Amino acid sequence: MKAILPTLPRRLLVLALAAASVGGAYAATTAPAPTATTPDVVADHIDTSVKPGDDFFEFANGAWLKAHPIPPEESQWGIGQVVQDELYAKLRKISEDAAATKNAAPGSDEQKIGDFWTTAMDQALADKLGITPLNGELARIDAVHDVNSALDEAFALQLLGVGPFFDFSVQQDEKQSDVMAVHLWQGGLGLPERDYYFNKEKGVAKVRDAYVEHLHRTFRMLGKSDAEAANSAKQVMALETALAKVSRPLADLRDPEKNYNKMAPADLTTKYTPAIAWNTRLAGWKLPASTVIVGQPEFFSGLQALLAKTPTPVIRDYMRAHLVDTYASYLSADFDNEHFDFYGHTLNGQAEQKPRWKRALRAENKALGMILGRIYVKDYFSEASKQRYNAMVEAIRTAYGERIDKLDWMSPATKAKAHEKLAAVTKKVGYPDKWKDYSKLTIGRTSYAQNMMNATRWQTEDMISKFGKPVDRNEWEMTPQTYNAYYNPSNNEIVLPAAQFMIPGFADNQIDDAVVYGYVAASTIGHEITHGFDDEGRQYDAKGNLVDWWTKEDAARFKQRADVMVKQFNAYEPLPSIHINGEASLGENIADFGGIMIGIDAFKKTEQYKKGEKIAGYTPMQRFFLGYALGWLSQEREEQLRTGLLSDVHAPAKWRVNGPLSNVPDFYEAFDVKQGQPMWRPENQRVKIW
Template sequence: MKLLAVSLRRLALAGAIAGGVLGMGASTAFADTAATARPDVVAANVDASVNPGDDFFSYANGAWLKAHPIPASEANWGIGRAVQDDLYAKLRKISEDAAAQKDAAAGSDTQKIGDFWATAMDEALAERNGLTPLKAQLAQIDAVKDAASALDVAFALQPLGVGAFFDFGVFQDEKASEVMAVHAVQGGLGLPERDYYFNTEAGVAKVRAAYVVHLANVLQLLGADAKSAAAQAQKVMAFETALAKVSRKLEDLRDPEKNYNKMAPAEFTQKYTPAIAWTDRLRGWKLDAPYVIVGQPEFFAGLQARLKGTPAPVLRDYLRVQLVDAYAGALNKAIDDESFSFYGKVLRGQKEQRPRWKRTLDAENRAMGMILGRIFVAEYFPDSAKQRYNAAVEAIRSAYGERMAKLDWMSAATKAKAREKLAAVTKKVGYPDKWKDYSTLTVGRASYADNVMNARRWAWNDMLSKFGKPVDRGEWDMTPQTYNAYYNPSNNEIVLPAAQFAIPGFADGDIDDAVVYGYAAASTIGHEITHGFDDEGRQFDAKGNLADWWTADDARKFNERAQAMVRQFDAYEPLPGLRINGKASLGENIADYGGILIGLDAFKKTEQYKRGEKIAGYTPVQRFFLGYALSWIFAERDEALRQSLLSDVHAPPKWRVNGPLSNIGDFHEAFGVKPGQAMYRAEADRVRIW
C-alpha cells in the first residue's frame, strides 16, 4: 500500500569499492572464501547453443537454469533463491540457538526469537489449539446482523492484519512529505488483483473456479455442510467480484495524482460512505485526523452500495474466510493444507509445501525482522562492506549526473531541477543506523497464531504511533536480510539491504569490475536511482513531495519517449493470451533501462574497460552485459508467471533482460546483433529516455 517503487531483485553481487568506484577486495557476508578453483562467474552460465542476438537471457543464463530446475516445493527458482537458502541456514541457527536458551531474560530479543521459533515449529501444539486462537474474532463475526455490525468487525480486524473490505494506513502525505497522514485505499479481495475476477484467459478462468472451491472448503472447515458451503461460496465470490468491478486496474494505481484525493473525514463519509462515520472510526484508533487521503473514491462508493445490498449471512461468510486465510499458516494442518492447496498449488504452481522451518523463518522475519537483522549484520556483514557500497552509490550518482547534462531533449530549467533531485537522493546501505524498538512486542509459547496476532497488532500500533509526529526519515521498510531493494519517492531515497550484496560461492576478489558493474551497479543501484525519474517517481520533487517540476514541453517529450517503451512491452506475450502490461510495468522497465545505461557509463571509466582484455573469452563490455543478465537468472512455473502478469508491476525476468538491452546500441555492437534477430531493434525504434 505504501508508495514504494520496489524492484524485485532476486539477488545482488558482492563487490568492493576502491577510490570511489567499484573494485575488488575482501570477502563480504556470504562469500565462500575457500581457495578452491571455481568456474567463471558468468561464462559458466552461458548456453552456447543459443544465439545472443536471438534470446540473450537464455544465452547468458541457460546453462545455470538447466542445471538448477525449480524444486517441487517452489513456484520459482534462481540464484537469488540460492542466496535465500544461504540466509535461511544462518537465520535458522540464530533462531535455534535462541530457542535452546532456557534462561533467556523475559522480553529480551533472545527470548522473543526463541519462543516464536519454538512455538511455530510445534505442529502438535497447533493441532491441539485448532481454531481456538481465533475464537474471539469468529464470535464477533457470528454476531454480525447487518452492514453496520459487519463494519464493526472489519475495523476490529484491521489491526490484526486482515484487510476486509478495504485497506488502511498511516504514512507520508504525498504532497507534504514531512507529515504522516491517514490513507484509505481499495482492497478486500481474496484473489491477487482485480483482473483475476474478469480476465477470460483459460488459466485465469481455472483459478477463479478453484477459488470458489477454496471458499467452500474453508467454510466447511468452519462447520458448514458441503451443500451449504458450496452455495455460500458462490455468494462470497459474487460479493468479491462486485468489489473488484469498482476497483481500479493495476496500471491506474501507478498514477499518484489520480490516487491522491484529500478530504475531511466528514466529507469522506458524506460523499462516498454514509455507512462509515470516518471521524468516529478514526478516533476509535486515536487518530484525530483533519483529513484522509482517499486513493480511489469510486471504490468506496461501490463498497457502500455493496454493503447496503448484501445479506448479513454473506458478509459473515466473507469475513470468516478473510480471517482464516490471513492466519492459515499459523493454524492446524487441515486449514494450512487447504490454504496451500489453493494459494500454493493452484495460484503459484508449487507441487508440495516448503519445509515448515523455512515457512517459520518467513513468518519470523515478518513479525520481528529487525531483531533478526541486528543479530544478522553483527555476525555476517562488516562495517567495511557498508562503506564500500555507500561509495558505489556515489559512483553511479556521478555517472547519472553526467548523462543528464548531455540529454538533448530536456531543457536547462528541468535539468537543473533534475540535478537538484539527484543530489538530494538519500542512500541507505546495508542496515539502519538506528534499530527499531520491539520492547512492547509480546511473544510467548501459548500458540503460534497468538504470536502472529501479537506481532501484527504491534506493527499496527507502531504505524498509528507515527501520526502527528515528525517523519522518521531514517526508518527502513526492508530488513537487512532481505535480498531486494527499493526507492521511496516520499523520502527521495534508495534502500539497499545487506543481503543484496551476496552471491553464493564467490568472494569479492573472484569477480571483475565488468560483472560487478552490470550485476550490482546497473541492475540495483542505477535501477533504484532511476526510479526517482521514471514515469511515477519523476512527479516527486527533491524533498519527496508530489509536485510538478517539469516544463510542460519536457513532460510531453518524456511521455512520448516513455510511450515507446509501453508499446514495446505490450507486444511481449510470455503466456499464450497473456501479454505484459506495458503501462503497469513502465516504471520498472524505465528503471532497468536507465540502470544499464548509467552502469555502463560508470564502467567505461574503469581500468578494466580501458585495458580491453578478455576474461574467459569475453570482452569487458560483453562481461558487463552478462553481469546484468546474471542478476535476473530466474525461472518460474506458468502459474506463478500468470500471477505476475496480472498482479505485478514488474515484467518477468526474461523480458527485464531482453527488453531493455534491445534498446542499447553498445549491446548490439558487443554481441553482433543483426537485423532479423529477435534482440535487434532498428535505431529509429529504440527507446531513448536517459
C-alpha cells in the same frame, strides 16, 4: 528484491526491485582469471547453443537453468532462491541458538526469537489447537447482525492485518512529505488483483473456479454442511467480484495524482460512504485526522452500495474467509494445507510445501524482522562492506548527473531541477543506523497464530502511532536480511539491504568489476535511483513532494519516449493471449533501462574497462551484460508466471533482460547484434530516455 516480496505497507509506497534475483558483491580488487578448475561467475552459466542477439537471457543463463530444474516445493528457481537458502541457514542458526538459551530475560531479543521459533516449529501444538487461536475473532464475527456491527468487526480486523472491504495506512502525505497522513485505498479481494475476476483466459478461469472451491472447503472446515458451504462460497465470490468491478485496474493505480484525493473524513462520509462515520471510526484507532487521502473515491462509493444491499450472513462469511486465509499458515495442518493448496499450488504452481523450518523463518522474518536483522548484520555484514557500497552509490550518482547534462530533449530549467533532486537522493546501505524498539511486543508460547496476531497488531499500532509525529526519515521498510532494494519517492531515498550484496559461492575479491557493475551498479543501484525519474517517481521533487517540476514541453517529450517502451512491452506475450502490461510495468522497465545506461557510463571509468582484457573468453563490456543478466537468473512455473502477469508491476525476469537490452547501443556492439535477429530493433524504434 527477488523471489519473495517483503512485508510492505498495503498501499503502494515504495518502488521495489521485485523479481527473481539478488544483487551481487562488489569487487574491492580485480579478480584473478579463472583456471580450468575455478568456476567463472558468469561464463559457466552460458548456453553457447543460443546466439546473444536471438535471446540474450537464454544465452547468458541457459546452461545454469537447464542444470537446475525448479524443485517441487518452489514456484520459481534462480539465484534469488539460492541466496535465500543461504540466508535461511544463517537465520536458522540464530533462531536455534536463541531457543537453546536458558533463562533468557523476559522481553529480550533472545526470548522473543527463541519462543517464536519454538512455537512455530511445534506442529503437534498447532494441530492440537486447530482453529481455537481464532475463536475470539470468529465469535465477534458471529455477533455481526447489521451494517454497523459489521463495520465494528471490519475495523477490528484491520488491526490484525486482515483487510475486509478496504486497506488503510498511515504514511507520508504525498504533497507534504514532512507530514504523516491517513490513507484509504481499495482492497478486500481474496484473489491477487481485480483482473483475476474478469479475465477470460482459460488458466485464469480455472483459478477462479479453484478459488470458489477453496472457499467451499474452508467453510466446510468451519463447520458448515456441504450445501451451506457451497452456497457461502458462491456468495462470497459474488461479493468480491462486485468489489473488483468498482476497483481501479493495476495500471491506473500508478498515477499518483489521480490516486491522491484529500478530503475531510466527514466529507468522505457524506459524499461517498454514509454508512461509515469516518470521524468516529478513525477516533477509535486514535487517529483524530482532520483530513484523509483517498486513493479511489469511486471504489468507496461502490463499497457503500454493496454494504447497503449485501445480506448480513454473506458479510459474516466474507469476514470469516479473510480471517482464516490470513492466519491459516499458522494453524493446524488441515487449515495450513488447504491454504497452500490454493495460494501455493494453484496460484503459483508449487507441487509441495516448503519444509516447516523454512516457513517458520518466513513468518519470523515477517514478525520479528528487525530483531533478527540486528543479529544478522553483526554476524554477517561488515562495516567495510557498508562503506564499499556507499562509494558505489556515489559513482552511479556522478554518472547519472553527467547523463542528465548530455540529454538533448530536456531543457536547462528541468535539468537544473533534475540535478537538485539527484543530489538530494538519500542512500541507506546495509542496515539502519537506529534500530526499532520492539520492547512492547509480546511473544510467548501460547500458539503460533497468537504470536503472529500479536506481531501484526503491534506493527499496525506502531504505524498508527506515527500520526501527528515528525516523519522519521531514518526508518527502513525492509529488513537487512531481505534480498531486495527499493526507492521511496516521499523520502527521495534508495534503500539497499545487506543481503542484497550476496552472490552464492563467491567472495568479493573473486568477482571482477565488469560483472559487479552489471549486477549491482546497473540492476540495483542505478535501477533504484532511476525510479526517482521514471513515469511515477519523476512527479516528486527533491524533498519528496508530489509537485510538477517539469516544463510542459519536457513532460510531453518524456511521455513520448516512455510510450515507446509501453508499446514494446505490450507486444511481449509470455503466455498465449496474456501479454505483459506495458502501462503497469512502465516504471520498472524505465528503471531497468536507466540503470543499465548509467551503469555502463560508470563502468567505462574503471581500470578493467580501460584495459580491455578478456576473462574466461569475454571482454569487459560483454561481462558487464552477462553480470546484468545474472541478476535476473530465474525460471518460474506457468502458474506463477500467469499470476505475475496479471498482478505484478514487474515484467517476468526474461523480459527484464531482453526488453531493455534491445534498446542499448553498447549491447549491440558488444555482441555484434545484426538486423534480422530477434533482439535487433531499428535505431529509430529504440527507447531513448535517460
